Amino acid sequence: MTKSSSVDLVTQTDQKVEQLIIQSVKEKFPTHRFIGEESVAAGESCVLTDAPTWIIDPIDGTTNFVHAFPFVAVSIGFSVNKQVEFGVVFSCLEDKMFTARRGKGAFCNGEPLQVSDQEDIKQSIIATEFGSSRDPDAVDRIFSSLRNVLCIPVHGVRGAGTAAINMCLVASGCVEAYYEIGIHVWDIAAGSLIVSEAGGVLMDVDGGPLDLMSRRIVAANSRTIAERIVREIDAFGPPRDDEPLRR
Numbered sequence: 406m407t408k409s410s411s412v413d414l415v416t417q418t419d420q421k422v423e424q425l426i427i428q429s430v431k432e433k434f435p436t437h438r439f440i441g442e443e444s445v446a447a448g449e450s451c452v453l454t455d456a457p458t459w460i461i462d463p464i465d466g467t468t469n470f471v472h473a474f475p476f477v478a479v480s481i482g483f484s485v486n487k488q489v490e491f492g493v494v495f496s497c498l499e500d501k502m503f504t505a506r507r508g509k510g511a512f513c514n515g516e517p518l519q520v521s522d523q524e525d526i527k528q529s530i531i532a533t534e535f536g537s538s539r540d541p542d543a544v545d546r547i548f549s550s551l552r553n554v555l556c557i558p559v560h561g562v563r564g565a566g567t568a569a570i571n572m573c574l575v576a577s578g579c580v581e582a583y584y585e586i587g588i589h590v591w592d593i594a595a596g597s598l599i600v601s602e603a604g605g606v607l608m609d610v611d612g613g614p615l616d617l618m619s620r621r622i623v624a625a626n627s628r629t630i631a632e633r634i635v636r637e638i639d640a641f642g643p644p645r646d647d648e649p650l651r652r
C-alpha cells in the first residue's frame with residue numbers, strides 16, 4: 406500500500422512487526438510511550454516528550470523490502486528527557502546487530518565499532534538517499550547538493566536505501582559520512598547514538614545541533630568532514646515530525 410505518496414510504501418509486514426515490538430515492550434514497561442512509524446501513519450501523535458519513549462521503525466528500507474533489494478533493517482531507539490539512551494539496528498539480511506548505549510560504546514554483533522579516521526573529504530565515500538519526495542523543487546535541491554558533494558570531488562557517493570544502515574556504515578568506518586533531508590525520527594533515533602558512540606559527530610544540515618524531529622541530518626566520522634558537507638548542502642526544511650499538520 407502507499408502512504409503520503411505513490412512512492413511512500415508500507416506493507417503488512419511493517420505493520421505486523423511494529424505491533425509485535427510495541428506489544429512485547431508494553432508487557433514489560435506499561436507506562437512507557439511509543440513513536441512508531443506505522444502508528445503515526447495511522448494517526449497517533451508524534452511528539453517527543455521527556456517520558457521514556459521507544460522510537461520504532463519496524464522496517465527501514467521498505468522500498469528495498471518490496472523489491473527484494475537486500476538491505477533492510479529494524480531500528481529501535483529509546484529516549485528519556487529527549488535524549489537517546491540506547492539504540493539497536495538489526496540489518497536483517499546481513500544478520501548484523503548494531504547496538505549502542507549512551508557512554509558505553511557501539512557494537513556490531515558484540516564487536517566494538519569505530520568510525521573512519523579519514524579527515525580528507527577527497528579521500529572519502531559519502532552516503533545519502535534521494536528520499537520519498539518527488540516534488541520537483543525538492544528533487545532539484547537534492548540533486549544540486551548531490552552534485553556539489555560529488556564534485557568536491559569525493560571518491561564516491563553511495564546509498565543502501567535505508568537511513569539506519571547508512572548510519573551503521575558510518576559507525577563501521579565504511580563511509581565517512583551520511584546526510585539526508587526528509588528522513589523521520591524513527592529512521593535516525595537508534596542510528597544517531599550508534600554513530601556518536603562509535604566516535605562520530607551529528608549535526609543539522611545547516612551546521613547547527615542535530616534536532617531529531619527536524620527531518621534533517623549529517624552524521625560523520627569527524628567535525629571536519631561534517632562541516633565540509635554542510636557547505637555543499639542546499640538546506641531546506643520539510644514539515645517537522647512534530648508539526649501537527651505534516652501529513
Ligand SMILES: O=P([O-])([O-])O[C@@H]1[C@@H](O)[C@H](O)[C@@H](O)[C@H](O)[C@@H]1O
Pocket residue numbers: 442462464465466467468534535536537566567568569585587588589592
Ligand atoms: O520508509 P522507510 O523504508 O522506513 O525509511 C526510508 C529511509 O530509510 C530511506 O533511507 C529514506 O531515504 C526514506 O526517506 C525513508 O525514510
Ligand SMILES: [Mg+2]
Pocket residue numbers: 462464465466568591592
Ligand atoms: Mg525508515
Ligand SMILES: [Mg+2]
Pocket residue numbers: 419442462463464465466467
Ligand atoms: Mg519504515
